[in-house]
Amino acid sequence: MKNFLTVLFLVFLGGTTIFSQNKKDVLLTIDGTPVYANEFKRVYEKNLELVQDESQKDIDGYLQLFIDYKLKIFEAKAQGLDEGEVYKAELTKYRDQLSRNYLFENKFTEDLAKEAYDRGKEEINANHILIKVSYEATPQDTLAAYNKIKSIREKALKNGADFEQLAKENSEEPNAKSSGGKLGYFSVFNMVYPFETAAYNTKVGAVSEIVRTNFGYHIIKVNDRRERLPKVAVSHIMISDKKGAKTFDPKERINEISTMLKQGQSFENLAKEYSDDKNSGVKGGALKPFTKGELRAPEFEEVAYQLKNIGDISEPVKTDFGWHIIRLDEIVADPTFEEQRVQLEKKVKQGDRGKVVINAVNNKIKEIYGFKKVESYLPFFDTYVTDSVLSRKWKKEPIAAAQNKTLFTIGNKAVKYSDFASYIEERQGTTMPFKDKEKLLIGMYDELETNELKEYFRDQLEIENEEYAAILGEYRDGLLIFDVMDKNIWSKAKNDTIGLQNFYNKSKENYRWKKRLDVDIFSATSQIYAQRVQKMIQEGMAPEDIKTELNPDGSVNVLLTQGVFEIGEKELPENLDIKKGVSSVYPSNDSFTVVNVKEILPESIKDLEDVKGRVISNYQNELETTWMNELHAKYKVEVNSKTLRKLKRRLK
Structure with missing residues (x-):
């Protein structure tokens, strides 16, 4: 997704919604297309504090900004930017993300995030035994695998049974004969969700119930539980090994600073004086607390956790960022759920937990709008879809009207067999490979049902929920502003080398x-x-x-x-x-x-190359001024003075 926030000021006027576009006062027209007063009122009241120029804070001045904004939207559509594939994909992605706030998804996600937070306080040490069987296996193979793991579990439950030896003799995990199924210590998100749940629900010394994952059937022997490592807070002095104006050897400099610390020099003062990490240097080198796996520098983390006492200082350590000296400042207390919430919810949406959320959301939508699955689709599609779908080469044939039955209904929308056929043909090239056609059809149906349920909910949401429609409208117009500005101003300024050189030549006294x-x-x-x-x-x-x-x-x-x-x-x-x-x-x-x-x-x-960034920025400003004059000449803007007077009275 484009960094929409970086152009927030360009799009802050956005927000055309279906709730604004009603038969109320027309504030202005652009080539005869009406723009309504209540749209202007909403964005004026919402965004007035963002306006820096005092002359534009009165209604007349702000109206000029608003008109410029609307002209850019008109021009973006005239250039067909609202039909671009990238634009549509980004809008769909944002709509999907935004609708989660209204789709009950956040509630289900929050519950799983809280569960993960509680589990994350512990690490579990376990062994396991795996009997492989895929979800595509035949019923006979699945039953055989289940009976085999069941028999092994019965042996494991006997007094004195050696679980590790059972794993060496029976587990189909790679290297089980040497590892005995040892997993070491793990915590939340380290294993697939069903396996993790079984492990956390099993007491120390006990053997879990049989659990199925994508790999097959497992049983788990929990050996130990312990609290996870806490976060640590450290300070550091960094000497970058990237080239710059300085000519000294970074390794030599970090060793010199290390010696100065041993001679009694202040860590904070040396960080302020010499550290190339400017953000932490001004704070005496202090970094935000972290735990293992959170930084992009495992060497740094390893050394930090080797420091045992507050105030301990490391020897120089090399990372991809340069050379560091690290001091342990604090062993941090466990964070609250709210402090970790965003990170946890992001992880919950991935993997098997995400499937739990999807099922819960689907059931809620069905409950609200009404859902009916008319009849089994498999008998028809088992014949209609050939085995070529397994090699991703199937081509759909027209379905006769008499055979084009309803697959399911949601609210007042019916999804037909022909819709499913089109979905299979489109998706076969991107889905995971299947060996069994029936399982592929079931998987495709589940995908289609989920997509249609959410799509119906979102469509209804934009009709029924004014807040959602307004936010989506702002983003929709914001993307268009970004694209039209990039095409006509930003990229043009970067790529027009002759124009840039001419602009520099006439203004180089400014650089x-x-x-x-x-x-x-x-x-x-x-x-x-x-x-x-x-x-x-x-x-x-x-x-x-x-x-x-x-x-x-x-x-x-x-x-x-x-x-x-x-x-x-x-x-x-x-x-x-x-x-x-x-x-x-x-x-x-x-x-x-x-x-x-x-x-x-x-x-x-300065030479152009020395100030190219500044020159491009100034050239963009000149291009935009010329372009806006062209838009004002291209489109006829008529302001309704009567509506404007009423609006001024209302806003005052």
């Missing part, structure tokens, strides 16, 4: 370098070392030689940063005296900085 300094920056741990740096520079020593001499035997007393920096950049001391040569000593946190200014580069015009 200038400030005065820049080519410098060697020395950060010392004491004023004495800083003064020694000053003297060595004045004596003509090379920067690297100064660093080597002042950091003997692996100690770190001086750090060196070299590069070209604009005046005002954070690498340079505040209030630096801008002149060539050796600077004074500038205290900063726990360090003392000396700058050797080798060259002062004057103000100059």
Whole structure:
């Protein structure tokens, strides 16, 4: 889904709904198409605080924004953007997501999320035995597998039975002969839902009831339960290994900082001074609490959990982001359900739990609108659909009117055999492969029934629920605004290299370098070392030689940063005296900085490549201004002054 929120200001005027489009006061027309006063009133009252320009906060000024917005919608439709496949897919996806708030899905999802939260407080250690059988197996094979697992369970329940040995002898899980069915410790979401439920419902030392999953039949021996690891809060200092203006070796720099910590330097001050993680650096390196598996840096997590005492500091550790030093700040208490709710509900919607939710939602819709499954469809479709469907090559034939019976009804809508035939032909190429035609037909029917139930509910919802219709209307128009702006302004500005160059040429005086300094920056741990740096520079020593001499035997007393920096950049001391040569000593946190200014580069015009992002943005603004003038000329807008006066009185 496109990042709709990034263009929120462009779409905030949205919200044409079927409830606005009634025979009320017409505020304006665009090429004869009416726009109603109550639509304007709703968006004006809802979005007034978003308007930054004070001149547009009065009704007349806001009306101009509203008209511009409506013109963009008209133009988007004129360009056929509302017929685009991507647009339709994104609107459908959003409608599906939005309707969940009204589809009872959230209630069922919340219940399963609470269950997962409670289970997630524990980890279970277990062994299991698997007898494989797929859901496509014949009844005879299914019964044979069930009888086999039943017999094994009876042996496992006998006093003194060795479950691990039974697993080695009988389980059809890969490597069972060596593993004995050992699963180690696991928790919520680590196993398929039916297996997880059986494990959590079994006491320590006991053997579960027989449970069926996609893999086959299982029995589970629970060996132990224990509380899960808590979250930890840490601080870190990060040195990025990505290329930039700095010329030092990241590994060498992190080792230098590690040495400074061991020499007693403040962790917080070093993080503020040197960490390349800007978000945490300003907070002394502090990160949000996490547990294992939540970060995209397993090496970082592993080292963090090895720290046992509050205040313990790690040795440098390498991740994909660079080098880190980690300090343990807190072992965090278990989060509440509300704190984990969003994450849990997202997981619930996946896998077998999602199927539980779907069945509950379907039953609720049937209850509200009335559902009738007319008769069994299998006898007809077993003959009508050939085995070619198993290789995804089936082509439907026309169904005679007398045979085109009703498959089922929901509310006042009837779904016919021909609808099912079309669905099978369309879906056969994307569904999982089947070996049994009857099971494929049953699976296809379940899919179709679910889709039709939800589609009927959503259609009724847009008629019956004003809030839902308004929100969906806002998003519908918002997508069109995004697409029409991207096509006519944003992408055009990025791809029109000649136009961009011409725009830069006529406005390049607006893109200038400030005065820049080519410098060697020395950060010392004491004023004495800083003064020694000053003297060595004045004596003509090379920067690297100064660093080597002042950091003997692996100690770190001086750090060196070299590069070209604009005046005002954070690498340079505040209030630096801008002149060539050796600077004074500038205290900063726990360090003392000396700058050797080798060259002062004057103000100059930046090359296009140096400011391309800003130039594109400004070029887009110019293109949009021209485009809006063209739209005002293309479409005839007529404002109903009488309705506008009534509206002003009402809003005041």
